[in-house]
Amino acid sequence: MQILSHTLLLSAACGLAASAAVNLQDKRSIVKRDGVTYNVFEHAATGAKMEFVKNSGICETTPGVNQYSGYLSVGDNMNMWFWFFESRANASSAPLAAWFNGGPGCSSMIGLFQENGPCHFVNGEKKPSLNKYSFNEYANVLYVDQPIGVGFSYGTDDVTSTKTAAPYVWKLLQAFYAQFPQYENRDFGIFTESYGGHYGPEFAYHIQEQNEGIKNGSVEGEKINLVALGINNGWFDTKLQEGAYIDYAYKNSYKQIIDDSQRSSLEDSLKNDCLPAVEQCLSSGSDSDCQDASSTCGDIENTIIQAADFDVYDVREPSDDPYPPATYSSYLADSSVVKAIGAKSTYQECPNGPYNKFASTGDNPRSFLSELSSVVKSGIQVLVWAGDADWICNYIGVQRVAEAVEFDGSSQFSNATLKPYTVNGTKKGEYKSVDNFSYLRVYGAGHEVPYYQPAVSLQVFKQTMQQQAIKST
Template sequence: MHLISLSSLFVSATALASLSFAAPLVNGKDKRSFVERDGVNYTVFEHAATGAKLEFVKNSGICETTAGVNQYSGYLSVGTNMNMWFWFFEARSNPTTAPLAAWFNGGPGCSSMIGLFQENGPCHFVNGASTPSLNPYSWNTYANMIYIDQPIGVGFSYGTDSVTSTVTAAPYVWKLLQAFYAQFPQYENRDFGLFTESYGGHYGPEFAHYFQQQNAAIDAGTVTGQKIPIVALGINNGWFDPAIQEKAYIQFSYNNTYQSLISKSDYDSYMSTYESDCLPAIQACASSGSNSDCSNADNTCYNEIEGPLSQVADFDVYDIREPSNDPYPPSTYSTYLTKSSVVKAIGAKSTYQECPNAPYNKFATTGDDARSFLDTLSAVVSTGLTTLIWAGDADWICNWFGGLAVANKIQYSGTSQFASAALAPYNVNGAEGGTFKTVDNLSFLRVFGAGHEVPYYQPELALQAFKQTMMKGPISST
């Protein structure tokens, strides 16, 4: 599944000595200092436990302009010359008690600024406007939100990128959150939600699983750190399992509710190719786990299934209703993020890159795309974690046919009941916005009239589903 078509220079010791003052925190190990550069004030925080350094700007005045709502944007060093970008927004109401949620876009190798500015962040660009306006359906109306650009090289993150797979990405995200908790201890022990989309079908299960493993290790005394109290996982239009979802490309192309892209004879031909070439390659990848087998599976299925199907008609793979040459939603936000005044205000130290090739190519070398995360997702759901698998039904690239098929295969205590349950109307203030089913801690939601980036198309519904999931209960109509 090929989604890509296709920082902070920390202050030197000398500069700190001349421009700032340092104050050790209560434990005598962590250190916080303040520095002014080019008229912008930065906080620099050094986290003793992980060796990480955090440098950020408070209240840049960019995006979130609601009075009294704080925001922080900047970098965390997660390793030598590894500077990961984050942008944090307090909840618009009750920030001192509201839960904390993190958002990750997919790719692999795409910036979470996509989600911030096009989907669920405090501001958005209406009808392709050149400047942002407040988003009334921002997810920070309910939760404190942190958006993270990972791996290194994506978005505003910059430096050395050693991440070559979903599994190797997880520890760096955990390290960022550890330093975040150390700098902002008021958010420790808050309910934590992990929300993601697209390649987040890989990221979401693995990151949640890694956080749970680290929590257990902290309890056992084998790891030193702050537990991440994860209570919710949400993945919209995710790429979870290639065996299921490569087949779904064929099924959706033939039988979706918007436009049939292929004939019955084409359908039969693609299904034959799937069975003879694509599926055996995926099974070889799963069996051996080798980079070569998994890269081969990725290439085989793309060249014989996904690639050709994406060219059978003039359509946007992210929204089957749109032509291929008219990307939607408009990407005006990316131009905004290259404005020198904006870059300076938020404390960014690199040129914004939405979906650069280099990080993606590293994942390609390990065949990460062709590796299934269904077992990992099952393990996470089996812990009782409230989980929402949802999808806009006009998306082709990670379509709802595949999402539903994956949800039905999740192995947990409610598997048989969930798989046999029918979809029922999902209403928002009495209006039907999709169909859903839920058994115990697992829910699936099909969203009507939405492409790949669900919160862009159906913001009110998306906010409702987000809030219900963060409340640790099943989603339900209103």
């Protein structure tokens, strides 16, 4: 499972040439290794090499729908895993979306197999079946394991923070476009969750900076036509969201976790210890101050976790029976599956190594509200949403972040009342939208919203990718 708690489980060179002369030097070949046939693409502009298997027959079995799984070298001994699925509808014209799970340091195979991918596990089955609510019902979807060391990615991990992760993601997309040039001018969206409250704003902001550099000639590369950003149950801003741990634990729709006395004590800790430490982190920006803030505020979270028996990702479940079940991870340990998809490492869902590097720079309490505001101001469609049974990145804190975003419609958005959100006439949550910015609370959903409410998730995904404010149907 992915995690955002402070203590619980809690740049690359990117100048890319894209001239016709350089592209003529790109190399393509077929290599057979250990019984696996790889398509090899060597990108002259970056020196990157992509090796992938086409149509492994794993997960997506819809006739005529292509899939590609493999590696892109984004640096010396830095092999980033990707799994790409064409859209089941109009792949030649459908938009492109990328999915990133959080952590920091958790695999996007979580999203692929448990949430919004072409296949899922039903009723304890050991093999997946087709998911009719997959995001590739509408779009071409790219799942990425980053940073290096996460999931099936392997090699040297130079990433120590959200900001140092972003250039590698941009480089991966540049090489992806070089291999699959038909997607260069498509509408592109980023969807993410959990620590994606850091990733999403920063990745989108970095892409927009690179686009501006390409426009003024300071950066060489392909412009990425970013039109949408969606983040569910995200961790954006400790200053705004830490107190929501206490508020949600005291009063939510499902389970009271702390009593009046515990609440009072925790609020004292928040006021006297946690928030001053966060202010010091934000003021100085030093790794040591931000590490201290992470540890100090983590004491609040640990106290709440110890107060009652509950799953931090779904308060309706006990702590010793995490939900949803991790059936997929056993599937990805099957040697025949690993061989078929072209993976070259042992799958690791949320390894400690990459996480510890983020912890060493105090990345967690650093705020990405400014980047989120900048992205909203840029005019692309932005959706911030949350399942209301999740505690670790709960909807109370997420709504506070949404109402703190600065854009032309900020005042109108903050003062707007929530309206029922329906799918085919059935109420599934409540929302508000102003201009290109939407917030949605999803009823009856834990941390991984698409697992619990797949029809809702596909509907809001489509609407956001279509550059619409979300609306009831």
